[in-house]
Amino acid sequence: MFTGIQATFIGGDARQLEVIKKFIELDASVTLIGFDNLESNFTGAVKKELSLDVLRDTDTLILPIVGTDEKGNVESIFCSNSITLTADHFEAMNPNVSIYTGIAKPFLKEQCAANQLRLTEILDRDDVAIYNSIPTVEGALMMAIQNTDITIHGSTSIVLGLGRVGMSMARALHALGARVKVGARNPKDLARIFEMGLTPFELGGLADQVVDADIVYNTIPKMMLTEQVIARMPHDTLIIDLASKPGGTDFRYAEKRGIKALLAPGLPGIVAPKTAGQIIANTLCRLVTKHLANREGTS
Incomplete structure (x- = not known):
């Protein structure tokens, strides 16, 4: 009391x-x-x-x-x-x-x-971030459904980062039947991605991984989706940037290429x-x- x-x-x-x-x-x-x-x-x-x-x-x-x-x-x-x-x-x-x-x-x-x-x-705090990853993932899935004309099931979905949100995001996509590729730098994280039954790749090779991406979910608060990376994406790829502002996407270049890129920080307070x-x-x-x-x- x-x-x-x-x-x-x-x-x-x-x-x-x-x-x-x-x-x-x-x-x-x-x-x-x-x-x-x-x-x-x-x-x-x-x-x-x-x-x-x-x-x-x-x-x-x-x-x-x-x-x-x-x-x-x-x-x-x-x-x-x-x-x-x-x-x-x-x-x-x-x-x-x-x-x-x-x-x-x-x-x-x-x-x-x-x-x-x-x-x-x-x-x-880790506990708060992990709890918050639940509404974050649900909000990201809602955005993906609203902004694509395909199902998540069978999609090629890329998750950048295996932190507290990235891990929850990757698991949810895998459970929904997506083909999930997860990018990380730490060898321990790459091993965990493999153990989860997903496709791991080193972030240094991101440009080669996005050539067939339907949806890219970024959770890393650094510039990851650069002009060079976005240039390799199909024109109908959807980017959902879950990192804190200003995100990790070159939004200017994405718009120039006609690729929809959405910055979505603070989803827990919005969707739930x-x-x-x-x-x-x-x-x-x-x-x-x-x-x-x-x-x-x-x-």
Whole structure:
């Protein structure tokens, strides 16, 4: 139970609603900032404006998945007004506050470091990334079905990278009957691809592998699908880039060649916000519970 914990939520999208519900269920005192246009009200939560006083009283601060931008702006789909965290806000925070976000950009990291505030990026965690790979794969399959005139079954599908998303993507395609080729650099990953019954290839030879590709799924956040690689693709190849922005595709050249290339980061929050929110909620509850236990153990 989170009885006595003052949790403040600043901004976010539909995923945050699941986290708010969970914290209320666990008896935390919840303050919502940037939820002015939220139609449904949460019993047990209060809406407030961003202020130094609210932050001084906060034990647990929960920011959106994207945290802040480089100027401290916090995105919220439930608020018409802009929300901006400044250096003064961080200086006013309870020194024992725990701040949680998905991915922290330099501004947020620098402010937390300057004020010695505890910051946790949950998307860096293997468990969250693996859970999130499920809605990511489902969203990618939906995009593939919507943007091709062939079935996934029998297609020649290429997956770049055997990370947490790449492995889930390759397995799903294989289960659906696609001819799956997976590119990787690490010999260990190439061995695993072979063990999975798929066709492994080294990423250095990518240009030779795409000559018969129907769909290419990129999960590597580096420029992989270059002009030289795209030039070897059939004109009706579909590229679905699942890497974080700006992706790993030369989108300009793909458009010039008439090849459809779709950048699709953040699919969990788009195709399955409730599930994605529950993943975040469960992870945050484990982290906060562990932090409370550690704090009590040292007190």
